[in-house]
Amino acid sequence: MRRTSILTALLLVILVTGAASAAEPARRPLLISVDDLPVAGGGLHTDPGERELITRGLLAALAKHHIPAVGLVIWGNVKTPDDRVLLRRWLAAGHELGNHSASHLDFTKTGADAYIADVEAGRTGLAGFLAGEDDRKVRFFRFPFLNEGDTEAKLDAVRAYLTHSAQRSLPVTIDDQDWDFEKPWVEARRKNDSKEMERIGDEYQEALHVEIRDQEARGDRLLGHPTPQILLLHANEVGAAQWDRLFTWLEGRGYRFAKADEVLADDAFKDPPRYVGEAGFGLWDRLIALKRTQDARTAVEALLKTQSDAWNRGDLDTFTSVYAEDASFLSPTGLTQGRQKVLERYRRRYPDRKAMGTLSLEIIEVRPAQGIEVTALNDARPSRVQGLSIAAHWRLAYPDQPEKKTAEGLTLLVLRRHGDFWEIVEDASM
Numbered sequence: 001m002r003r004t005s006i007l008t009a010l011l012l013v014i015l016v017t018g019a020a021s022a023a024e025p026a027r028r029p030l031l032i033s034v035d036d037l038p039v040a041g042g043g044l045h046t047d048p049g050e051r052e053l054i055t056r057g058l059l060a061a062l063a064k065h066h067i068p069a070v071g072l073v074i075w076g077n078v079k080t081p082d083d084r085v086l087l088r089r090w091l092a093a094g095h096e097l098g099n100h101s102a103s104h105l106d107f108t109k110t111g112a113d114a115y116i117a118d119v120e121a122g123r124t125g126l127a128g129f130l131a132g133e134d135d136r137k138v139r140f141f142r143f144p145f146l147n148e149g150d151t152e153a154k155l156d157a158v159r160a161y162l163t164h165s166a167q168r169s170l171p172v173t174i175d176d177q178d179w180d181f182e183k184p185w186v187e188a189r190r191k192n193d194s195k196e197m198e199r200i201g202d203e204y205q206e207a208l209h210v211e212i213r214d215q216e217a218r219g220d221r222l223l224g225h226p227t228p229q230i231l232l233l234h235a236n237e238v239g240a241a242q243w244d245r246l247f248t249w250l251e252g253r254g255y256r257f258a259k260a261d262e263v264l265a266d267d268a269f270k271d272p273p274r275y276v277g278e279a280g281f282g283l284w285d286r287l288i289a290l291k292r293t294q295d296a297r298t299a300v301e302a303l304l305k306t307q308s309d310a311w312n313r314g315d316l317d318t319f320t321s322v323y324a325e326d327a328s329f330l331s332p333t334g335l336t337q338g339r340q341k342v343l344e345r346y347r348r349r350y351p352d353r354k355a356m357g358t359l360s361l362e363i364i365e366v367r368p369a370q371g372i373e374v375t376a377l378n379d380a381r382p383s384r385v386q387g388l389s390i391a392a393h394w395r396l397a398y399p400d401q402p403e404k405k406t407a408e409g410l411t412l413l414v415l416r417r418h419g420d421f422w423e424i425v426e427d428a429s430m
């Protein structure tokens with residue numbers, strides 16, 4: 001009897017396990033990308049033996065979890081034959097190497113020509129090296145600091161260069177601060193302070209978990225389905241010690257380590273967003289920032305439409321309701337302050353429907369004011385849209401009064417968010 005019940009129990013376990021695995025959702029693909037090869041961490045690691053040890057540690061963690069990674073090389077940091085040996089270890093382990101420029105310049109502080117020259121120097125150096133390694137090619141470029149350009153002109157210039165040189169920008173969806181743990185980790189290790197190392201290791205894991213969960217939620221909400229991810233890590237010593245634990249956690253969370261080509265084939269990566277800003281962010285943050293700008297623009301266009309409709313039915317109360325309580329109205333005849341005073345001014349100048357004519361407003365340009373906010377982990381991301389300035393052309397026509405000439409001019413409107421709505425805080429009409 002006893003024997004039978006054990007068998008039954010075993011059978012049940014097998015059935016339950018089988019059922020669970022059949023119902024298990026597909027594992028989410030994740031690309032591991034590793035920046036600042038051969039060894040990150042600024043000038044912390046000058047000893048060749050230490051650089052070798054770090055590289056072996058990183059590669060061991062990747063191998064243990066069968067991860068095909070992309071490593072991004074700062075060619076200016078490949079200084080010695082030993083450094084080339086380190087890069088060969090990455091290739092021998094089956095990883096792909098991409099370009100991360102020659103000197104890791106900050107695009108915001110660098111002109112487009114100088115920046116592109118540095119990226120090209122990195123590409124040329126790495127391409128020469130890879131040609132000697134089974135004729136491999138440079139396919140990917142990673143923007144240093146994830147900074148893709150602070151003006152439209154710079155964004156366009158670097159994208160044209162990347163297309164021309166057959167490099168694809170390798171985006172990041174999970175940006176994090178793993179590099180921030182390197183200095184304290186190395187200091188603790190050099191002092192043999194194992195308690196402090198343990199504390200820093202725990203913090204490293206916790207910080208990455210928070211970022212990963214957060215970006216997962218942002219990407220999924222944005223695209224409406226579980227999205228593949230690209231995690232940014234750095235080739236540093238704290239990583240060599242912590243990656244195994246991190247990768248184990250990622251597997252437990254339902255991730256499957258995938259190759260670059262598989263992840264990049266997802267629609268989410270098809271068209272790189274035209275986000276222009278002074279700081280670099282992950283892909284979801286860029287897309288969310290652009291969506292917020294578009295939403296703000298749509299809301300303000302609707303507001304201006306409501307306003308001209310009100311004007312055209314002679315409803316000055318509704319027309320002026322979109323001005324802030326303390327709005328300033330500037331015109332060639334002077335300054336009017338406060339919504340009530342603006343309304344009174346309009347009533348004096350346009351006493352009836354006949355005097356008002358038909359208003360049309362044509363938007364010339366819209367500029368959002370969008371800064372940077374900082375998360376609890378001290379990580380920067382684009383803020384919501386705080387304000388909008390709009391240059392527009394206005395026109396007052398009097399189709400029913402042939403003796404009256406059409407009036408027209410320009411206006412500059414400054415709007416700010418007030419709760420869920422937008423309101424005009426300044427209006428300079430001329």
Ligand SMILES: [Zn+2]
Nearest residue numbers: 035036144145
């Ligand atoms: Zn970097």
